[in-house]
Amino acid sequence: MPRLRVFSSSLQRRLTSESLKPPVPYKALEQDSSTRVVQLKPGSGSQSIICNLEEILLVDEIKKYDAVSYTWGDLKKTRSIICSGSEVSVTAHLHGILHRLRRHDTDVALWIDQLCIDQSNVEERSRQVQLMEKIYNKAQSVVIWLGDEDAGSRTAFKLAREILALDAKQANIVLQRNNLESLGLPGWKSKDWQALIHFLKRPWFKRVWVMQEVVVSSHAMVVCGSESILWDDLVKVVKCVEYSGQSKSLTAMYKSNRLGGSDIIYMDDIREQQKQAQKANFLYLLMKCRARDATDPRDKVFALLGLSYYRITPDYSKADPEVYLELATYHVSQVLPGGRWKNTLSNLQKAEWIADLLFSAGNSDSEHLQSHLPSWVPDWSAGIERQQYGIGENRSIHPYRAGGDSLGEIEICHKTQLHLSGKLFDTVTMVGTARLSLEDGMWVKKHHRTISAWFEESNLIANYCPQPYPTGEPVGEVLKRTLIFGKTERGEEASREYVDTQYIMLINYLRGGWSCMDFGAFHEPHSQQLVNTAKGRILMLTKRGFLGLAPWRTRVGDTVCVLQGVPLPTILRGDLGHFKFMGECFVHGIMKGQVMNDNSIPIENIVLK
Helix, strand or coil: CCCCCCCHHHHHHHHHHHHHCCCCCCCCCCCCCEEEEEEECCCCCCCCCEEEEEEEECCCCCCCCEEEECCCCCCCCEEEEEECCEEEEEEHHHHHHHHHHCCCCCCEEEECHHHHCCCCCHHHHHHHHHCHHHHHHHCCEEEEECCCCCHHHHHHHHHHHHHHHHHHHCCCCCCCCCCCHHHCCCCCCCHHHHHHHHHCCCHHHHECHHHHHHHCCCCEEEEECCEEEEHHHHHHHHHHHHHCCHHHHHHHHCCCCCCCHHHHHHHHHHHHHHHCCCCCCHHHHHHHCCCCECCCCCHHHHCCHHHCCCCCCCCCCCCHHHHHHHHHHHHHHCCCCCCCCCCCCCHHHHHHHHHHHHHHHCCCCCCCCHHHCCCCCCCCCCCCCCCCCCCHHHHHHCCCCCCCCCCCCCEEECCCEEEEEEEEEEEEEEECCCCCCCCCCCCCHHHHHHHHHHHHHHHHHHCCCCCCCCCCCCHHHHHHHHCCCCECCCCCECCHHHHHHHHHHHHHHHHHCHHHCCHHHHCCHHHHHHHHHHCCEEEEEECCCCEEEEECCCCCCCEEEEECCCCCCEEEEEECCEEEEEEECEECCCCCCCCCCCCCCCCEEEEEC
């Protein structure tokens, strides 16, 4: 692996931060458990914003300040304020926050990272990030600033208040297309609902740091211009829309891939876990937050550490790949001698623990850092290219045990090589080339053409499969089951009737497009399962005559490997026992331990590099 290095992009981020950094007269913090708060002075209208910085000790029961959760905004757009007697440049976005939160007659104590942390001091930044969970937890309130209001946000708040009023009268109210107006709400085609979608897509909702900032808060208020709503009330509104199915109608109507409500609900679920002193599965948390924005890629990890029991110290002097490698190594070490879970987890749970890491590493929509990382280490700066199966809380999404029930030998060598045991089962001889991305919506005409090409190509590949299939089944039936990963949308093994229904839906869609389908039924998750499963994957045929659904980057000559204990087969690239991990796959006929039970195939040492 090439030597780890600091990328020019990392240097660029630091230079940008420093060029923005105002000449605040910072004094070194006296204790490691100290932070600063902004004492915002009274003012109104166009009066200059004046504040002072005060050091406080984060001790028990401190509730003397509000912590602000926000986005920095455009770093090139700045405004001046007076901080501790000096003229200071801050982002225009922060200037708007201070203007909105200051009072006419009394000081306001705020914690705001842009001012309370010396951003030019790498050592201080690292120490303060370690305290972030405590800072937001001990605040008397977390103020979530979404930006200035506009006509759309005012409409969204009005609709939210109407939904809350209904929820207060009738618990667990169900919103459906045909009952909205009878409930006194706008009709489902009203642009009021579109305003709500746009509101939930404001930049704050996409930011990675907000997960911790909200989850650890004891009280949170969402503020948008002059409008505000309790975080708990916003969650109620989102749940009413999401759980009733109305969100699926809305996303289809407005050609939007997602409403964003499920992320808010997940954030609130983690918040409830934290109240019960429970820590989330960290790898799963990282996966859920992988698409969130972070100016600094290292924050994809650092921003979530406070929600885990992982004892990793944030260190901004380390380059991105060093941070990701350290995390992966720490994760593996937890099931090795001396690790936290060595004597606690069963062999099966240890295998799943390693699978979490591998499946995360194999699911990336970019090769930004991958050439600088071992293939078994996830690049958290990249998004995902396909739905993730078999990780963390999603393990129940498949009923498979391809690698058996126990983890084989595992070891990290030379810092960058992961040694596992498994069986090299087969070689890929044919793969598709058409690519479906997660952004391809079934209701978009040009995407319909792409989806049609993907399935036409898959049928052609299946025609080369020997009859009957190695398991004795008709190839046509195997193909239909392979295309949905062999499971239902809920995670159970799919019945023959379920598979046939899915395939009929697909054929009808391919013949006439989304417009020919019954709208009320086709926006349900199960009706799109087959296409969603195909996104980021391709059909493959192996030398032994097996059909499989594999990562899009799979190529002819790649190896189908079953790793001991890992629930899904994997695709590897390389030879002589040294491989690059490409991702997990589905291969009909080997999903229930058949390869592990075949004594004619030897168990080998597999080195992932």
